[in-house]
Amino acid sequence: MQDARITLHPSQQRMQVRADGVLLADPTDTLELREPGYPPRHYFPRKDVRMDLLTVSETTTYCPFKGHAVYFSLGERRDIAWSYEEPMEEVEAIAGRVAFYLVVNK
DSSP states (O other), X not given: OOOOOOEEEEEOSOOEEEETTEXXXXXXXXXXXXXXXXXXXXXXXXXXXXXGGOEEEEEEEEETTTEEEEEEEETTEEEEEEEOSSOOGGGGGGTTOEEESSOEEO
């Protein structure tokens, strides 16, 4: 198995996530996670995410480099976001942050 090299890059750029015209996140301090073979993903501080609109889904996954992820849905849109509540030590900075599959508008 190849070692995955995950890197985290703080971003001060304003990022927004919208679904069906609803603004779900609008922070200026995301962490961009880069992992070989995957597109870069921005992890949003939970305080800047409309968690009141998201519901925890039954989906969970495991990554040997990041740990266990829980997923969130928005109404009928299943599993549009995920979070590592207790990630591996190497990426502990993403703990509790939320990433989205939706297109992030800058």
